[in-house]
Amino acid sequence: MLPTVFQKAAKVISIIEENQYEAYFVGGCVRDYIIGRPIHDVDIASSALPSEIQNIFPKVIPVGLEHGTVIVRYEQESFEVTTYRTEGVYTDHRRPDEVYFVRNIEEDLKRRDFTMNAIAMDAKGEMLDPFYGREDIVSERIQTVGDAAERFKEDALRIIRALRFSSQLGFSIEGHTKKAMKHYKGLIDKLAVERLTVELEKLCAGSFFKKAVDYIFELEIYHHLPIFNDEPLLLKELEPVASLAPVFAFVALKRSSITVTDCIKAYKCSNQLKQQASNLVDAYHHYKKDGINAWFVYQWPRDHWDHFTYLVKQIDKDIIDIKEIYSIYEGLPILSKKDLCVNGHDLMRWFPERPKGKWIKELLDQIEYHIVISGLANEKSKIKEWIQWNLPVQD
Template sequence: MIIDLPKNVENIIERLKEHGFEGFAVGGCVRDSLLKKTPTDWDITTDALPEDMKKIFKKTFDTGIAHGTVTVLMDGVGYELTTYRIDGNYSDGRHPDSVSFSKNLSEDLCRRDFTINAMAYSHNKGIVDLFDGRKDLQNGIIRAVGDAKKRFDEDALRMLRAVRFAAQLGFKIDDDTFEAIRERAKLLSKVSKERIFVELNKSLCGDFAQNIKMVYTSGLYRYIGKEFSKLDENIYDFYPRKFHNKKHMYWAAFLENIENVEAVKKILFELKSDNATKNNTYLLVKELKNPLPSSDEDIRWSLHRIGADLFCDYIEILKTDKKNKDILDKIDTIENRYSLIMKENHAYEISMLDITGKDLMDIGISKGPKIGEVLEFLLKKVIENPLNNEKSSLLRLAKEFK
């Protein structure tokens, strides 16, 4: 079988060959090509040493020189080239203590995580598949290369990556590999929370996101975080949703049925989530706990609590929730009313009021906390009735509040 390599990848492999070295596209790009998917990046493995690569190619920079990785820049795109290597012991359960370079492609492929990721390709040699990766790809199987326990001892994140590939590809995890995950689950506690967060994000976004249930059935959930480990099994009754690249929406849909809303922030804090994802997820889950808006005033109060952008996300989550299939007309009505509210520029934040703190001081309200109290009172009146958002009406209401 011939894989359509990008021109630059062909050129890199050809340049290596001209200088007496071999080069192969390797890993995920080969897997994705065989699945008729477009690879997001192309990694190349070679018997050339880093110093050889830097002599052969004009534009390079070191990205992991200790592990034999150099990035070659062509037409503004970076391509990672890594020397065939043999990894030493993994005393931290994540990184090899030492790396030795090899001239043998098979020694490089046998250290990789799963058979579907352990294939290499060049136009000259075709597909190099030493571990039946193509067969597993055809059968939809995620199987560790060689001894699964050893692979997970080397890098505990691989266990979560297995779940992630199941969630992205819809594949089944091989029985022996899954049993090894169950036995080695505790090793996940050695992995940085940032890396765990990345894998969970990719799983929640997957086309087969229902497979995130494996995080629970494998026991991995116990070692993701103290708060995460408290999640009930029903939380994992998840299914694929499409929310573009909005992480907070996937997390809100995943955690929607959590009993303690305050735990949402704790979970994402433990996972070293960015603040935007953490705060937006919390606001959405909290809003999803409220009854659906039944009036324009309810919608304005919701906008006050979460803002217009999150309100749109909130509506999208409601529309894609299977339990709402019988009330989609009601949700559409809410969305239409929201659009009208925005078109008519109804106020739902203090900054949208037709009055300022200076206006209030001009009628004798003292500067300080009192101004804030009056503005909050006026906003309440405007949310209840948008017609109140007119300067003379607001001044009259402010005088009554005094």
């Protein structure tokens, strides 16, 4: 019996087949099922055209009709179904000029990047494997479908994807595939950098990241990776991490000539990631100055603690016990400014002779700091007493 993640999707395949069309599980879900890795997304390929899928199922969302992709809503879940297709010429080495829908699954599998991703599986778990992808999986080998040179000329992102799969799976890259990667690596420069960024983040998160870095140096692909083309040795210093924020923070801290902003612009990342990376740099400087104290833990978001400890380990080779941070966190008297028992209205009521001004915010900031760091009790009477001795000078 197929794993649970496939079972409801198998019903979708059966319904398509009942309507006289073919349908198979394809791509990464089949590869990961064979390997025994966790399966996150289940993709279905079918001989049915998008319009035919829309006639079969009552609720279909047309998300990518030009590529033959729709989302089928079935029993409160979504399933991506894509029509078998083949592709025309890749003039720009990034995307096909034209997409053609076909009725033959082997024609669809033939256009895919690597043999391990060109296996189809039916609703019963039977596999169609015309390019011997299972053999390559067993041999832990990354090999293109058909001629490697053609695959990489079509879409140079496949060069980075080969490295990413090596990082994630620990597989070795087959000789002809590797030779073609080196020969056509210059085409990476033609890619939309946003596509490169997505693959780089996945590559950096792989458990076998060091193996991928070895390939990057062997094939001299670092020449075509922004930022690292000038500082390739930084790649060798990195350990796997599931975000580019600590990677960019690491680069900025190791090389004063490169800023977080430089990295963000080079890879066209979001402002959110820029803020995360900048915060990590600030956190590192705070740590070097004052160590880990209550104010540090109070200010720093919990979901970034792992990234901070990663960064310290990368820069200083220091191991920070995350339990120490959690212990300090659990002892904090407040967790945010909203927990203060006083506000600006209280301050104005206590000091009616004072006009509104920046002294209110400054005083609330001081109260917040001293409650966290100095043991000032978060009680109105105690705070009012403390203010008598610490009232800012009037503007």
